[in-house]
Amino acid sequence: MNSHAPKIRASIQPLEESAINRIAAGEVVERPASAVRELVENAIDAGATRIDIAIADGGKTLIRVTDNGGGIPPEELPLAVSRHATSKIDGSDLFNIHSFGFRGEALASLGAVGRLTLTSRTDGKDAAELNVTAGKVAPVKPAALSKGTIVTLRNLFYATPARLKFLRSDRAEMQAISDVIKRLAMAEPSVNFTLRDVSGGGEGRVTFRADAVTGDLFDALRGRLGQVMGREFIDNAVHIDAEREGIHLTGLAGLPTYSRGAAVAQFLFVNGRPVRDKLLIGALRGAYADFLSRDRHPAVALFIDCDPHKVDVNVHPAKSEVRFREPGLVRGLIVSALRHALAEAGHRASTTVAGATLGAMRPEQPQNPRVYQMDRPSFAAKQVAYHAQAPGFSEMADTYSGRVVEEGSQETDETPTALPLGAARGQVHENYIIAQTEDGIVIVDQHAAHERLVYEKLKTQMAQNGVPAQALLIPDVVDFSDGDRTRILDVAGDLARMGLTIEPFGNGAVVVRETPAILGEVNSEALLRDILDELDDQGEATAVQDRIEAILSRVACHGSIRSGRRMRAEEMNALLREMEATPYSGQCNHGRPTYVELKLSDIERLFGRT
Ligand code: ADP
Ligand code: MG
Numbered sequence: 001m002n003s004h005a006p007k008i009r010a011s012i013q014p015l016e017e018s019a020i021n022r023i024a025a026g027e028v029v030e031r032p033a034s035a036v037r038e039l040v041e042n043a044i045d046a047g048a049t050r051i052d053i054a055i056a057d058g059g060k061t062l063i064r065v066t067d068n069g070g071g072i073p074p075e076e077l078p079l080a081v082s083r084h085a086t087s088k089i090d091g092s093d094l095f096n097i098h099s100f101g102f103r104g105e106a107l108a109s110l111g112a113v114g115r116l117t118l119t120s121r122t123d124g125k126d127a128a129e130l131n132v133t134a135g136k137v138a139p140v141k142p143a144a145l146s147k148g149t150i151v152t153l154r155n156l157f158y159a160t161p162a163r164l165k166f167l168r169s170d171r172a173e174m175q176a177i178s179d180v181i182k183r184l185a186m187a188e189p190s191v192n193f194t195l196r197d198v199s200g201g202g203e204g205r206v207t208f209r210a211d212a213v214t215g216d217l218f219d220a221l222r223g224r225l226g227q228v229m230g231r232e233f234i235d236n237a238v239h240i241d242a243e244r245e246g247i248h249l250t251g252l253a254g255l256p257t258y259s260r261g262a263a264v265a266q267f268l269f270v271n272g273r274p275v276r277d278k279l280l281i282g283a284l285r286g287a288y289a290d291f292l293s294r295d296r297h298p299a300v301a302l303f304i305d306c307d308p309h310k311v312d313v314n315v316h317p318a319k320s321e322v323r324f325r326e327p328g329l330v331r332g333l334i335v336s337a338l339r340h341a342l343a344e345a346g347h348r349a350s351t352t353v354a355g356a357t358l359g360a361m362r363p364e365q366p367q368n369p370r371v372y373q374m375d376r377p378s379f380a381a382k383q384v385a386y387h388a389q390a391p392g393f394s395e396m397a398d399t400y401s402g403r404v405v406e407e408g409s410q411e412t413d414e415t416p417t418a419l420p421l422g423a424a425r426g427q428v429h430e431n432y433i434i435a436q437t438e439d440g441i442v443i444v445d446q447h448a449a450h451e452r453l454v455y456e457k458l459k460t461q462m463a464q465n466g467v468p469a470q471a472l473l474i475p476d477v478v479d480f481s482d483g484d485r486t487r488i489l490d491v492a493g494d495l496a497r498m499g500l501t502i503e504p505f506g507n508g509a510v511v512v513r514e515t516p517a518i519l520g521e522v523n524s525e526a527l528l529r530d531i532l533d534e535l536d537d538q539g540e541a542t543a544v545q546d547r548i549e550a551i552l553s554r555v556a557c558h559g560s561i562r563s564g565r566r567m568r569a570e571e572m573n574a575l576l577r578e579m580e581a582t583p584y585s586g587q588c589n590h591g592r593p594t595y596v597e598l599k600l601s602d603i604e605r606l607f608g609r610t
Helices: 017-028 032-045 074-080 104-111 172-189 217-229 230-236 278-288 327-345 350-362 379-389 393-400 410-414 447-465 480-488 492-497 522-536 543-559 569-581 602-606
Strands: 049-058 062-067 115-121 128-133 148-154 191-195 205-210 237-242 248-255 266-270 273-275 300-305 403-404 425-430 432-437 440-445 468-477 502-505 509-516 595-599
Touching: 017 104, 017 440, 032 049, 032 062, 032 104, 032 172, 074 115, 074 128, 104 115, 104 128, 128 502, 148 509, 172 191, 172 205, 172 217, 172 266, 172 273, 191 248, 205 217, 217 230, 217 248, 217 509, 230 237, 230 248, 230 327, 237 327, 248 327, 248 440, 266 278, 266 569, 350 492, 393 569, 403 569, 440 447, 440 602, 447 543, 480 492, 480 502, 480 509, 480 522, 492 502, 502 543, 509 543, 522 543
Parallel strands: 049 191, 266 300
Antiparallel strands: 049 062, 062 148, 115 128, 115 148, 191 205, 237 248, 248 300, 266 273, 403 425, 425 432, 432 440, 440 595, 468 509, 502 509
């Protein structure tokens, strides 16, 4: 390509239709999963309530999608497989799209790179069938089918063998197909989905199934999310329902303590369309930034719904990215709705924390039943018995590093166990508070809990009193390109509120006069560049705030009760009450839980009482 030898130049000619389709297919159909996505979207667009997907060899030899939707009339079959032919828009308004499809190229592309058979029947007409092989369309012929459409795609990419080389193992391709179907199923709770692996022929094996769920909108969504993401997610997530200027956000957001090691459980939808969008993912990170360390990822299923005019879906050939008219608005909505809902969940930590604890505690089932020899106590047992009989709890407390709240002391009488975190009963190993609740016990990591409380307090103070700024003795001058300079000056007001004061300076520069005092010495240029990157990514600058919060978090860590400090009963109870009243207190600043709760029923199970 970069040889300088003169090339023989052919005259300009339009490409043949089949070549055009193969080129287009390269964008639309990257791998079997993208073909499945197009076909299932077509079935949903056709109003199907039952969609069956059969796959052989990771989709390389066979993809078959059967639906009970409206079907295609025989005379339109050839149009369905030609490029830029669609029944979904009339082309007059590309910003008013209510269907998955609108480009009219999926079937044409699939017909160009595989063997495609379309069998379909509409009400009041006979069923018909059309075959396309490597772009060659055969005549329509009669077929047998009672309702809906069957699209069969065999030998995908056989016409473009170079593509085949890029495919991964059958298992990996099947996994990708399964992901695609799960995502689509999440947004369509009233549709039945079945995914079958028919490698080797026959009925095959069902690898995923989601039955139609009914009920009101949110119940149906919850039900479907439970089928796809698992019951555990539903139990450990908060309900999101917020609206701002015509943009609706609904769904479920996992508790921070229910986070994952990778971004594998993040499902985002815009007007029912699954998307992987940089803006939305950035907003999600922003919403959880306070509760999760960088290596933890929240689990969410979030649905944004708005007037189609507010979002452009025609920016990506596979339609997996979108562009919002007002990205800042969408980001703000996500961040504030999630933070708010998580704050309401307050001290709630995930049930999996208790589950994991129990798992760790439950004794292994011994091979031989253990025999307790009550008549010949071990040395350790004798010691325990001795201490228990000895006068003075304080002595025992020393031996075991545990402390007991004195019976009959004022606070035990008055502290109601009915409160969520209960009444403190003791402290063990100078760091763990044991509290009794109405139906269980709570174990609090006092250091982690206090750290969170201090951090939240610092943040509140900062929000109320503003961020103290520190004037630079010698203001920093930072050079920018014209565009960058305008963009950063546009947000100067926001930055000033965070203690960062900037002003225009000469031609093409900005002068930094004040920086947030808490950050200490700052590299102004690096900070401003970070902010610009964020503006690019998310349409909003949170870099200063993020940095300040990171520092506050560190301050909180140093300013809080260290483990190893003994606490009096009223101190412990005060800590519990404060945790109940403080948003986000269920996890420390690093996303670890600050407490675990064991229900009495769990404890009884532990002892084999049930
Ligand atoms: P698009 O979905 O962008 O319109 P496609 O190439 O995917 O383009 O499909 C072309 C047309 O074929 C659709 O507009 C629709 O009218 C028809 N069609 C495709 N699949 C189905 C189906 N499963 N049921 C009914 N009609 C279908
Ligand atoms: Mg389509």
